[in-house]
Amino acid sequence: MAVYVIRRLVSTIAIMAMVGIFIFLLLRLAPGDPAAVMAGRNADPQTIANIREQLGLNEPLPVQFIHWARDMLRGDFGTSIFSGWPVLELISQRVEPTVSLGVMTLILSVSVGVTFGILAAWGAGRVVDLALTAFSALGYSVPVFVVGYFFIYVFAIRTQWLPVQGYVSIEQGVGPWFVHLILPTVALSIPYVAYLARIARASMLEVLSEDYMRTAAAKGASSYAMLFHHGLKNAGAPILTAIGLSFAYLISGVVITETVFNVPGVGRLVVDAITSRDYPVIQGVLILVSGLYVLINLAVDLSYTLVDPRIRY
Amino acid sequence: MPSVLRAQTAPTDARTVRMALGNLQIFDPHLAGTDPTVFHGLAIYDTLFSLDSKYVPQPQMVGKWGVSDDKKTYTFELRDGLGWHDGTPVTAADCVASIRRWGQVAPTGKLIMARAKGISKKDDKTFSITLKEPLGILTELLTELAAPVPFIMREKDADRPATEQVTANIGSGPFKFNNALAKPGANFTYDRNEKYVPRSDASDGYAGAKVAKVDRVIWDFAEANTALAALQAGELDFARFPPADLYSTIESDPNLVLQVMNKSGNNMCLRMNHLQKPFDNVKARQAMLHLIDQEAFLRVTAPDPRYRHTLTSIFGNTTPYSNDENTSWFKKGGDPEKAKQLFKEAGYAGEKIVILDPTDWAQASNASQLLASELRKIGVNAELASSDWNSLEARRKNKGPVESGGWSIYITDDFDHTQLPITASFLRASGDTDGGLKNDEFEALRLEWLDLDTLEERKLLARKMQRIWWDFVGDVRLGQMVTPIARRKTLTGLIEMPYIAFWNLQKVSG
Numbered sequence: 084m085a086v087y088v089i090r091r092l093v094s095t096i097a098i099m100a101m102v103g104i105f106i107f108l109l110l111r112l113a114p115g116d117p118a119a120v121m122a123g124r125n126a127d128p129q130t131i132a133n134i135r136e137q138l139g140l141n142e143p144l145p146v147q148f149i150h151w152a153r154d155m156l157r158g159d160f161g162t163s164i165f166s167g168w169p170v171l172e173l174i175s176q177r178v179e180p181t182v183s184l185g186v187m188t189l190i191l192s193v194s195v196g197v198t199f200g201i202l203a204a205w206g207a208g209r210v211v212d213l214a215l216t217a218f219s220a221l222g223y224s225v226p227v228f229v230v231g232y233f234f235i236y237v238f239a240i241r242t243q244w245l246p247v248q249g250y251v252s253i254e255q256g257v258g259p260w261f262v263h264l265i266l267p268t269v270a271l272s273i274p275y276v277a278y279l280a281r282i283a284r285a286s287m288l289e290v291l292s293e294d295y296m297r298t299a300a301a302k303g304a305s306s307y308a309m310l311f312h313h314g315l316k317n318a319g320a321p322i323l324t325a326i327g328l329s330f331a332y333l334i335s336g337v338v339i340t341e342t343v344f345n346v347p348g349v350g351r352l353v354v355d356a357i358t359s360r361d362y363p364v365i366q367g368v369l370i371l372v373s374g375l376y377v378l379i380n381l382a383v384d385l386s387y388t389l390v391d392p393r394i395r396y
Numbered sequence: 397m398p399s400v401l402r403a404q405t406a407p408t409d410a411r412t413v414r415m416a417l418g419n420l421q422i423f424d425p426h427l428a429g430t431d432p433t434v435f436h437g438l439a440i441y442d443t444l445f446s447l448d449s450k451y452v453p454q455p456q457m458v459g460k461w462g463v464s465d466d467k468k469t470y471t472f473e474l475r476d477g478l479g480w481h482d483g484t485p486v487t488a489a490d491c492v493a494s495i496r497r498w499g500q501v502a503p504t505g506k507l508i509m510a511r512a513k514g515i516s517k518k519d520d521k522t523f524s525i526t527l528k529e530p531l532g533i534l535t536e537l538l539t540e541l542a543a544p545v546p547f548i549m550r551e552k553d554a555d556r557p558a559t560e561q562v563t564a565n566i567g568s569g570p571f572k573f574n575n576a577l578a579k580p581g582a583n584f585t586y587d588r589n590e591k592y593v594p595r596s597d598a599s600d601g602y603a604g605a606k607v608a609k610v611d612r613v614i615w616d617f618a619e620a621n622t623a624l625a626a627l628q629a630g631e632l633d634f635a636r637f638p639p640a641d642l643y644s645t646i647e648s649d650p651n652l653v654l655q656v657m658n659k660s661g662n663n664m665c666l667r668m669n670h671l672q673k674p675f676d677n678v679k680a681r682q683a684m685l686h687l688i689d690q691e692a693f694l695r696v697t698a699p700d701p702r703y704r705h706t707l708t709s710i711f712g713n714t715t716p717y718s719n720d721e722n723t724s725w726f727k728k729g730g731d732p733e734k735a736k737q738l739f740k741e742a743g744y745a746g747e748k749i750v751i752l753d754p755t756d757w758a759q760a761s762n763a764s765q766l767l768a769s770e771l772r773k774i775g776v777n778a779e780l781a782s783s784d785w786n787s788l789e790a791r792r793k794n795k796g797p798v799e800s801g802g803w804s805i806y807i808t809d810d811f812d813h814t815q816l817p818i819t820a821s822f823l824r825a826s827g828d829t830d831g832g833l834k835n836d837e838f839e840a841l842r843l844e845w846l847d848l849d850t851l852e853e854r855k856l857l858a859r860k861m862q863r864i865w866w867d868f869v870g871d872v873r874l875g876q877m878v879t880p881i882a883r884r885k886t887l888t889g890l891i892e893m894p895y896i897a898f899w900n901l902q903k904v905s906g
Contacts, residue, residue: 247625
């Protein structure tokens with residue numbers, strides 16, 4: 084197991100290096116010029132050229148890459164071309180809102196989604212199953228921004244129960260922090276609830292039709308024991324895989340949700356950076372996110388051993 | 397529960413203004429030409445001269461000034477009470493360094509530097525600009541609103557190259573940037589500069605007294621739809637870009653109002669590649685003038701008729717130099733048959749015309765799509781090349797044919813009131829602009845502008861320039877639009893000028 088983990092961690096570094104090279108080349112070869120963005124829409128060509136020179140964008144690509152790779156190896160992610168602030172500082176300022184939103188969404192999605200899936204499997208073919216299946220189809224189909232603006236209209240503008248937008252740090256109080264996260268969390272959770280409910284339902288249905296479940300029923304096991312002790316434990320691996328994949332989808336969902344609810348997270352940081360071609364920020368965020376994603380996959384793989392003792396690494 | 401939550405989450409008070417102003421990314425106003433950077437500059441920095449509501453320069457930081465008899469030496473004396481946010485006094489050396497820095501990057505600044513023999517301080521409060529030749533419009537150039545604006549910085553900041561960003565955010569203006577509360581991506585906070593000494597004359601445009609009437613302005617980054625929702629809910633006081641399709645919603649809300657800040661608005665302009673077929677031929681360019689029906693284009697760029705106007709003068713609708721010279725032959729536009737005939741006379745033989753379509757700018761994208769449709773109707777092989785604006789900017793530098801990644805047409809805009817020969821990027825015909833627009837006769841007249849002293853002389857020159865422009869068809873204008881902001885009625889005192897200023901704002905009880 085330890086050897087497996089070390090091997091995976093080493094491969095994570097290799098993957099991040101490849102991601103770094105890919106992102107660097109992709110950004111430099113894609114059309115767009117941060118100097119032109121800085122200078123404004125109708126700037127004269129000489130001004131743009133001067134800014135390019137100052138930013139080092141006129142240097143040959145390999146030279147730019149060597150400078151960047153050297154700094155990265157030292158742990159220096161560079162500074163934003165636009166704000167002039169260190170990239171790591173910019174990212175660290177944005178981590179709390181994104182982690183808060185991501186964790187809240189994951190908790191809500193997993194708890195509600197898996198419960199819905201189990202209930203639907205338990206009542207397969209009955210009203211509860213049909214209702215939850217319909218919800219899943221709808222929840223998975225409606226884009227997050229539509230749900231977001233709908234919630235804003237109902238819960239913020241019409242009823243004025245919740246704030247429209249913004250984020251309050253948990254340091255300023257758990258109450259305001261929680262209140263500002265309710266709408267974005269629920270809006271972002273809906274597709275994941277739907278997705279996890281479908282996966283959990285399918286896994287549970289498969290398990291519930293197994294011989295050992297019939298044996299358990301014949302022995303007089305209660306519905307609770309059937310579903311949660313025998314059923315869920317054996318249906319766990321596909322659900323865990325789905326939760327792991329949800330992380331990847333969550334990253335893209337967070338970008339939209341943060342924009343709709345004006346949450347100053349990593350998603351908005353990278354969108355703004357892409358729009359303005361702020362190369363150091365894009366590179367820094369994507370490398371960290373790719374590393375995080377690889378680590379999450381590793382965690383999911385390791386968690387299989389907890390739900391299925393037959394799995395060994 | 398809900399009311400308790402609201403109390404926790406809506407801390408707006410009578411001395412704090414919350415404004416959704418867009419994404420402020422660059423703090424150095426000499427470096428960037430973007431609108432948010434100018435708003436930031438107006439809040440924390442000050443200028444030697446400021447434009448009043450009639451766009452006439454008035455002294456701002458300058459107390460007294462004069463010009464020598466030979467009109468080659470200008471002397472400026474700073475008014476009393478000017479100080480930096482770090483507590484040190486503003487000196488003539490700060491002004492000299494700032495003008496030099498701005499002069500490295502701003503087109504207007506470069507004009508001054510080209511004419512200047514020297515810029516030097518006389519004493520702590522006085523400095524002079526000595527010229528090789530008289531420059532009658534020097535104060536206009538020092539007041540120019542076409543970014544980068546000549547904001548005055550501390551000497552130690554201004555001594556940095558203009559292409560190297562100043563991030564200290566220490567100015568001498570009526571508001572101070574609060575670094576401790578800066579939350580990039582969420583909001584920035586500006587506090588009233590309690591030590592600021594305003595001028596004694598009344599506020600008029602950007603000129604006169606800059607009185608900060610609120611303690612704090614919070615710059616919010618919400619995108620347009622979210623900002624409007626927050627405005628409706630009372631979380632914000634001001635939204636810069638309310639979605640045009642929701643104007644009626646705003647007008648039906650008793651707490652909100654639309655207001656036009658930049659009354660002169662923006663001109664949309666169709667730029668052609670003069671170096672490549674078919675627009676290397678003047679007849680093809682004339683065809684575009686006949687083809688464009690401005691009313692039709694304005695309907696897709698500014699759907700509400702209250703906020704749009706047609707435009708035929710290259711000097712805009714609102715400058716003193718706006719005129720009708722040489723416009724009668726195309727004035728009506730919307731003549732596809734004439735356009736078709738002119739394309740034929742230009743030798744057009746079905747070559748592909750690539751229209752750069754910026755999908756992240758709805759107005760220009762809508763206009764690009766309409767243009768493609770209109771061209772196809774008269775048999776022109778028009779193709780849209782969709783991208784974001786940033787990619788468009790990169791591609792428009794390509795002067796080659798469309799087969800080599802070049803382009804034929806793109807649509808852009810600029811302030812109407814800055815359509816002056818020396819400042820307007822649209823009015824350069826020196827060949828170094830995108831698309832290689834070049835006309836030596838026009839360019840010679842453009843440079844004459846610098847040497848004219850009277851309004852009448854300039855008006856006459858403007859007519860001559862416009863006659864030549866529409867002969868060689870430098871570009872095609874698509875109309876003038878004004879864009880209202882939305883605000884809560886409790887927010888008053890907004891200065892109706894192109895860029896948003898924080899002074900004079902106040903909140904009245906609802």
